[in-house]
Amino acid sequence: MNHNTPRVRAIIVGGGIGGLTTALCLHRAGLEVEVHEATREVRPLGVGINLLPHSVRVLRELGLQSALSGSGIETAELIYVNKFGQHIWQEPRGIAAGYAVPQYSIHRGELQMILYRAAQSVLPVGSIHTGSTLLGFTEDAGGVTAEFTGRDSGHTTHVRGDILIAADGIHSTVRHMFYPDEGPPRYSGRMLWRATTERAPFLGGRSMVWAGHDSQKFVCYPISADAMRSGRALVNWIAELRVPMELTPSRTDWNRRVEKDVFRAPFQSWNFGWLNVPELIDQAEAVYEFPMVDRDPVPRWTHGRVTLLGDAAHPMYPVGSNGASQAILDAEELGRQFASAPSPQAALELYEAVRLPPTAAIVLANRKGGPDRVLQLAEERAPDGFDDICKVIPREELEAIAQSYKQTAGFDRETVNRKVS
Numbered sequence: 001m002n003h004n005t006p007r008v009r010a011i012i013v014g015g016g017i018g019g020l021t022t023a024l025c026l027h028r029a030g031l032e033v034e035v036h037e038a039t040r041e042v043r044p045l046g047v048g049i050n051l052l053p054h055s056v057r058v059l060r061e062l063g064l065q066s067a068l069s070g071s072g073i074e075t076a077e078l079i080y081v082n083k084f085g086q087h088i089w090q091e092p093r094g095i096a097a098g099y100a101v102p103q104y105s106i107h108r109g110e111l112q113m114i115l116y117r118a119a120q121s122v123l124p125v126g127s128i129h130t131g132s133t134l135l136g137f138t139e140d141a142g143g144v145t146a147e148f149t150g151r152d153s154g155h156t157t158h159v160r161g162d163i164l165i166a167a168d169g170i171h172s173t174v175r176h177m178f179y180p181d182e183g184p185p186r187y188s189g190r191m192l193w194r195a196t197t198e199r200a201p202f203l204g205g206r207s208m209v210w211a212g213h214d215s216q217k218f219v220c221y222p223i224s225a226d227a228m229r230s231g232r233a234l235v236n237w238i239a240e241l242r243v244p245m246e247l248t249p250s251r252t253d254w255n256r257r258v259e260k261d262v263f264r265a266p267f268q269s270w271n272f273g274w275l276n277v278p279e280l281i282d283q284a285e286a287v288y289e290f291p292m293v294d295r296d297p298v299p300r301w302t303h304g305r306v307t308l309l310g311d312a313a314h315p316m317y318p319v320g321s322n323g324a325s326q327a328i329l330d331a332e333e334l335g336r337q338f339a340s341a342p343s344p345q346a347a348l349e350l351y352e353a354v355r356l357p358p359t360a361a362i363v364l365a366n367r368k369g370g371p372d373r374v375l376q377l378a379e380e381r382a383p384d385g386f387d388d389i390c391k392v393i394p395r396e397e398l399e400a401i402a403q404s405y406k407q408t409a410g411f412d413r414e415t416v417n418r419k420v421s
Contacts, residue, residue, distance in 0.1 A: 007030060007031060007032045008030075008031045008032065008162045008163065008338065008344050009031070009032045009033075009034070009143075009160070009161040009162045009163075010026050010031045010032065010033050010034070010161060010162065010163050010164075010165060011034050011036065011144065011146050011159055011161040011163070011164045011165070012026075012033060012034065012035045012036070012164075012165045012167060013036055013134045013146070013164065013165065013166050013167060013168045013173070013174065014035075014036075014037060014038075014166070014167035014168040014169060014310075014312070015035050015036070015037030015039075015042055015116070015128065015130070016037075016112060016167065016169065016310070016327075017108070017111060017112055017115060017310070017324050017327055017328065018167040018309050018310025018311070018312075018324075018327030018328070018330060018331060019035055019037070019165070019167035019168075019309075019310070020035070020112065020115035020116055020118075020119050021058070021059075021062075021115055021327065021328050021331035021332075022165055022167055022309060022330070022331040022334060022335075023035050023119045023123065023127075023128075024062050024115070024118055024119055024122065024331070025058075025062070025331045025332055025334060025335030026165075026331075026334065026335055026338060027119075027122055027123060028062070028335055029335040029336075029338040029339045030338075030339070031338055033123060033127060034127050034128075034129070034159065034161065035119070035123075035127060035128045035129065036129045036132040036133075036134065036146075036148055036159070037128070037129065037130045037131075037132065038131070038132065038133045038134075038151065038168070039130060039131070039151075040130055040131040040151055040152065041130055041131075042112065042113070042116045042128075042130060043109065043113075045108070045109045045112075046107070046108035046109045046112075047107070047108060047194045047195065047196055047236050047238075047288070048105060048106065048107055048108065048196065048221065048223040048236025049105075049106060049107075049108045049111065049321070049323070049324050050075065050103065050104070050105050050106075050208070050221070050321035050324075050325070051068070051072075051103065051104040051105075051106060051111070051324065051325055051328075052103055052321055052322065052325045052409070052411045053094060053099040053100075053101045053102065053103050053411055053413075053416045054325060054329060054409075054410050054411040054415070054416050054419075055324070055325035055326075055328040055329060056068070056101045056102055056103065056104060057100075057101050057416060057419060057420055058328050058329065058331070058332045059328065060101055061332075062118065063118070064114055064115075064118060065101075067114045067118075068102075068104050068106065068111075068114065069102075069104075069225070070225055071106055071107070071110045071111075071114065071224075071225055071226075072104040072105055072106030072107070072110070072111075072223060072224075072225060073104065073105045073106070073205075073206055073221070073222045073223055073224065073225060073228060074094055074095065074102040074103070074104060074206060075093045075094050075102070075103040075104065075105050075206055075207075075208055075221065076092065076093060076094065076095075076096045076204060076206035076207065077090060077091065077092050077093055077096065077203075077204070077206070077207050077208070078090070078091050078093050078207075078208045078210070079203075079207055079208065079209050079210070080210045080211075080372075080374050080375055081209065081210070081211045081272070082211070082212070082213070082375070082378045082379065082382070082385065082386075083211065083212050083213065083216065083270065083379070084272070084385045085211065085270075085272025085273070085274070085275065086385055086386060086389070087389065088374050088375065088378045088389055088393070088398070089374050089389075089398045089402065091402060093208070097413060098413055098417075099413055099416055099417065100416065100417045100420040100421070101416065101420060105208065105221045105222060105223045105236070106223055107196075107223050107224065107234075107236075108324070111324070116128075129148070131150055131151035131152055132148045132149075132150060132151070132157075133148060133149050133150075133151055134146060134147070134148055134168065134173050134174070135147040135148065135149055135156070135173075136173070136177065137164055137174070137177075137306065139304050139305055139306065143160060143161055143162045143163075143305065144160070144161050144162070144163060144164045144305045144306060145158055145159070145160050146158070146159045146161065146164055147159075162305065162344045163305045163306070163307070163344045163347075163348060164305065164306045164307075165306075165307060165309055165334070166306065166307065166308045166309065166312045167309045167310045167312060167327070168312050169310070169311045169312055169315075170185055170293070170295065170311045170312070170315040172308065172311075172312035174306060174308060174312065175298075175308055175312050175313075178298075178300070178303060178308075179298060182295070182296075182298075185293035185294065185295055185315065186293060186294055186295055186296065187245060187291055187292070187293050188291075188292040188293060188294070188317060188367075189242055189243065189244045189245065190240055190241065190242050190243065190291075190292040191240070191241055191243040191263070191289060191290070191291055191292065192238050192239070192240050192289070192290045192291070192292055192318070193238070193239045193240075193258065193260075193262070193263050193287050193288070193289055193290075194236075194237070194238050194239075194287070194288050194290060195236075195237060195281075195284035195285075195286060195287040195288065196223070196234055196235060196236050196237070196284065197234075197235050197237065197280045197281075197283045197284045198227060198232055198233070198234050198235070198283075199232070199233055199235060199279075199280065199283065200232065200233065201222065201228070201231075201232070201233040202233065202235075202274060202275050203274060203275075205222060205228060205233060206222065207221065207222075208220075208221040208321075209221065209275060210372060210375060211270065211272075211275075211277070211375075212240075212270075212375060212379075213375045213376050213378070213379035214242070214369065214375070214376045214379070215241070215242040216240065216241055216242070216266055216267075217238075217239075217240040217372070217375065218237065218238070218239050218240070218267060218270065218277050219237065219238040219240070220235050220236065220237040220238070220275070220280065221235065221236055222234060222235050222236070223235075223236045235280060237280055237281075237284075238318075239263055239267060239277075239281065240292070241263055241266060256288065256289055257286055257287065257288055257289075258287055258288070258289045259287075260281055260282070260284070260287055262289070264278070264281055264282075267281060292317055292318070293315070293317075294315050294316050294317050294363055294366070294367070295314075295315045295363075296363075297314065297356075297359075297360035297363055297364070298313075300352065300356075301313045301352045301355075301356055302348040302349050302351070302352040304345060305344060305345060305348065306348075307334075307348045307351065307352060309327065309330045309331065309334065310326070310327030310330055311323065311327065313330065313355075313356075313359065314326065314356075314359035314360065314362070314363055315363075316359075316362055316363045316366050317363075317366040317367065317370075319366040319369065319370040319371075319372055320362075320365075320366060320370035320371050320372070320405055320409060322362060322366070322370075322409050325409075325411075326359055326362065326409075329355070329410070330351075330355050330359075333351050333354050333355050334347070334348075334351045337350045337351045337354075358408075358409075358410060361408055362408060362409050365405065365408050365409075370405050371401060371402055371405040373401055374393065374398055374401055374402075377392075377393050377397075378392060378393060381393065
């Protein structure tokens with residue numbers, strides 16, 4: 001944009017990973033930024049997530065790699081095994097795979113706090129508002145007026161900006177205004193139970209493990225550099241079972257603490273020697289239940305001066321470790337467009353043109369299992385186990401599944417390294 005014109009003022013709805021990364025990227029592009037987060041306090045909540053190299057590249061450019069290294073684990077390998085613990089596919093990840101930047105496994109809350117502290121350090125005091133819930137917005141030829149209510153005070157405020165970015169999650173208020181008949185998120189028929197357990201490191205201490213098949217799966221990986229420094233591993237894990245329901249679970253049940261007896265029994269025999277799944281489950285302090293849901297891709301994110309970002313734009317199944325990474329890529333692209341587009345509206349439209357098609361493709365690929373498809377193939381072709389996986393699934397087929405998903409999600413090594421250089 002012409003830098004002789006007044007600074008563009010951006011209102012960001014949502015102070016999660018997508019919203020805070022957007023604040024940093026737009027600030028770097030020269031915009032004036034204001035963030036409104038509905039929760040009263042930004043705190044390190046949640047469990048573990050993965051940051052794939054394409055998103056780590058963005059965070060490194062924002063000056064955050066040392067903070068990531070200090071908090072998370074540099075993932076070294078990904079391993080798929082069947083329900084007996086037999087190896088189906090194993091591949092190096094991050095630096096070990098020849099990427100110019102690492103892949104990190106990190107506590108979601110720790111990542112959010114890294115982004116929050118970074119935003120506080122560069123944005124003017126008073127730019128981040130907590131306990132501020134969006135009620136709605138109006139748009140005119142000169143800009144956008146957003147209406148917020150204070151969570152504690154109940155007072156309504158009107159905020160004026162040139163653009164509004166909705167990074168307000170899968171239950172996005174703005175998306176609902178754009179698509180009022182969309183209904184609740186689309187339930188997959190599978191339920192997730194998530195927790196963390198501290199234990200001795202398994203394998204090399206930097207491995208991600210995917211075990212099982214479509215109807216029963218267990219995923220785990222270490223997420224804490226502090227634990228590693230003390231010779232321990234804080235393991236993030238997800239147990240998944242097919243639990244058919246005619247209706248999506250109610251919103252109030254979406255992140256609720258449950259007893260382990262709800263899901264533990266089917267995993268009781270999953271002791272692989274090198275990984276004891278029942279022990280991981282039993283030693284967790286608290287387990288949270290979460291339905292696996294997404295939404296259908298929509299034809300447009302941008303309407304005039306307002307657009308969607310992250311889970312508000314493209315909520316996807318947690319397959320392939322991609323949700324947070326795609327929100328970070330959204331933020332980078334938005335910043336890139338505002339650095340050169342002729343107008344705010346043009347920047348939002350160009351951002352959508354670049355980001356909507358690939359994220360829609362990832363949503364649909366994740367519904368088909370993404371790279372996790374190898375688990376189901378092994379279950380279908382060798383339900384009683386195998387002596388040689390290559391006689392069950394040829395190596396070329398395994399490689400093709402892994403590489404195809406990397407290309408769909410934009411983190412194949414050549415693409416990432418080219419952008420780094």
